[in-house]
Amino acid sequence: MSHFHPWIDGSIVGLYLLGTMVAGIWVRRYVSKVEHFLVAGREMNLYLGIASLAATEFGIITCMYAAEAGYTKGFAGATPGICQALAMLVIGLTGFCVKPLRASGAMTLPELFENRFGKRVRWLAGVVIVLGGLLNMGVFLKIGGDFLCAVCGWNPDYLVLVMGVLLLLVAIYTILGGMLSVLVTDFLQFIIMSAGLLVVTLLILHHVGWERLEEAVRVNHGEGGFNPLANPTMGWSYLIFQILGNTAATLTWQTTISRLLSSKDAATGQRIYSRTSFFFVCRWLIPVLWGIAALAMLGPAKEGEATLMAMPQFLATFLPIGLMGLMVAAMLAADMSTDSSYMLGWGSVIYNDILAPFRKGRWPEARAIRWNRCIVALIGVYLFVFGLLYEIQGDVWSYLLLSGSVYLSSMSVLLIACCYWKRANSWGAFGAIFGGALVPILFLSFEKMATTAAWAADFGKDNAGIAAFAAATTGMIVGSLIKPRNPDQTAS
Amino acid sequence: MSTFWHLLVWSCVVWYSTITILVAVRGWKDVVGMLKRLRDAED
Numbered sequence: 001m002s003h004f005h006p007w008i009d010g011s012i013v014g015l016y017l018l019g020t021m022v023a024g025i026w027v028r029r030y031v032s033k034v035e036h037f038l039v040a041g042r043e044m045n046l047y048l049g050i051a052s053l054a055a056t057e058f059g060i061i062t063c064m065y066a067a068e069a070g071y072t073k074g075f076a077g078a079t080p081g082i083c084q085a086l087a088m089l090v091i092g093l094t095g096f097c098v099k100p101l102r103a104s105g106a107m108t109l110p111e112l113f114e115n116r117f118g119k120r121v122r123w124l125a126g127v128v129i130v131l132g133g134l135l136n137m138g139v140f141l142k143i144g145g146d147f148l149c150a151v152c153g154w155n156p157d158y159l160v161l162v163m164g165v166l167l168l169l170v171a172i173y174t175i176l177g178g179m180l181s182v183l184v185t186d187f188l189q190f191i192i193m194s195a196g197l198l199v200v201t202l203l204i205l206h207h208v209g210w211e212r213l214e215e216a217v218r219v220n221h222g223e224g225g226f227n228p229l230a231n232p233t234m235g236w237s238y239l240i241f242q243i244l245g246n247t248a249a250t251l252t253w254q255t256t257i258s259r260l261l262s263s264k265d266a267a268t269g270q271r272i273y274s275r276t277s278f279f280f281v282c283r284w285l286i287p288v289l290w291g292i293a294a295l296a297m298l299g300p301a302k303e304g305e306a307t308l309m310a311m312p313q314f315l316a317t318f319l320p321i322g323l324m325g326l327m328v329a330a331m332l333a334a335d336m337s338t339d340s341s342y343m344l345g346w347g348s349v350i351y352n353d354i355l356a357p358f359r360k361g362r363w364p365e366a367r368a369i370r371w372n373r374c375i376v377a378l379i380g381v382y383l384f385v386f387g388l389l390y391e392i393q394g395d396v397w398s399y400l401l402l403s404g405s406v407y408l409s410s411m412s413v414l415l416i417a418c419c420y421w422k423r424a425n426s427w428g429a430f431g432a433i434f435g436g437a438l439v440p441i442l443f444l445s446f447e448k449m450a451t452t453a454a455w456a457a458d459f460g461k462d463n464a465g466i467a468a469f470a471a472a473t474t475g476m477i478v479g480s481l482i483k484p485r486n487p488d489q490t491a492s
Numbered sequence: 493m494s495t496f497w498h499l500l501v502w503s504c505v506v507w508y509s510t511i512t513i514l515v516a517v518r519g520w521k522d523v524v525g526m527l528k529r530l531r532d533a534e535d
Contacts, residue, residue, distance in 0.1 A: 030530045043529050048522035051515045075497040183526070187519050194512040201505060214494050226493035279511070282504040289501060 196330020
């Protein structure tokens with residue numbers, strides 16, 4: 001029985017939703033150009049950037065898959081967070097790739113690629129980014145709805161209604177205010193989200209206690225619950241894929257780099273990266289701790305039970321009235337900031353790169369903004385339909401990283417080659433895009449087919465992810481080397 | 493390894509609390525400044 005009180009907790013959630021909607025809709029008056037809609041006029045400063053990046057990269061989906069990792073793998077489940085924090089820190093401090101990217105003045109990655117690899121590569125890169133990104137975020141809404149139904153004790157039959165309302169609220173302010181509304185609401189959502197995350201974590205550490213948490217990990221997972229290399233479900237292939245995937249995400253994930261591209265200058269963008277880096281440890285370790293608390297209090301899952309739902313089931317009875325409202329508001333804040341940024345992030349690539357060949361000349365600002373709004377609305381419809389139809393096989397994080405690697409592998413190879421390899425050319429770019437996309441798409445298809453499902457399970461998502469990076473790199477090197485050199489370029 | 497995770501958990505709590513307060517104060521100034529610059533540019 002959930003402790004969610006309709007009036008007390010409901011009022012806290014209602015107050016949060018009202019504040020967010022008013023702020024999100026109010027700033028739409030500042031949107032007069034497409035640059036305001038997509039990159040907030042490039043006026044974002046350091047602390048707003050930190051709030052926005054942190055709020056975007058933590059949603060209900062993040063909390064659910066990280067808590068699932070804590071429940072099924074113990075503390076070792078937080079390994080991806082450490083990998084991403086290190087990648088963020090190194091890239092932020094050195095400016096590796098992100099400095100030339102921000103200095104180019106591009107609004108999206110494919111726009112940068114056009115200068116080096118041509119218009120066709122820009123268009124194809126846009127398609128791959130959108131394909132990988134939408135496949136990835138398609139499951140967000142359903143998992144968000146599942147979480148809310150579980151912690152509030154609502155009938156699962158209301159799932160479609162919860163998903164619809166959640167999407168509608170996010171879509172309204174994103175469609176009206178674009179990146180400006182996203183940034184302002186991200187700021188409010190970061191504060192609410194952080195307050196909720198910290199209060200619940202302190203309550204768990206106080207009431208459940210460190211000894212009990214540690215014992216639950218030791219009894220259920222042994223040494224593998226503390227050390228990823230000693231865990232039979234992780235090991236070296238898991239670690240290598242996490243390092244590759246998280247580094248590539250830091251360099252090319254559209255919602256992450258859109259903060260870099262919205263920043264005032266390259267130096268501000270780099271500071272946002274380096275100062276947000278430790279957040280990525282918190283982003284994983286805090287929900288992992290919640291998952292371990294669920295393991296300590298509820299025990300391990302029985303055969304056929306969904307490990308993903310253990311954490312919300314635990315919170316539903318652990319938190320008292322009042323704090324339950326704060327936690328639900330915090331999770332709604334986290335989810336709304338993620339959904340809005342993702343809708344806008346992929347929408348910006350569709351408008352800026354995929355539709356670019358169909359635009360004859362520069363569109364008037366009002367028309368361009370209208371198109372962007374329609375694209376965001378269509379992504380919302382897709383999210384709703386995909387969320388209802390698709391069923392994930394295996395753990396959620398592995399699915400997200402693998403579907404993301406459809407473009408993470410090829411785009412990171414393209415970006416590095418574009419910035420630092422003089423010999424890279426359009427043939428290499430096509431090779432990298434096809435190689436990087438083919439492996440994950442084949443693997444996800446094999447998983448769904450009865451005849452190949454067993455082979456796919458044997459091969460594993462981690463190996464498929466590593467293979468995608470290897471295929472993209474091979475494609476880039478071979479393609480670039482076999483293309484005959486332009487005599488003018490050779491001479492120069 | 494347990495001590496490592498214990499220290500990391502408390503580092504997260506301390507760092508996250510500090511950054512939340514810092515961002516709440518200075519992020520608000522950033523929001524106001526950003527909207528002011530956009531309004532001035534329009535005028």
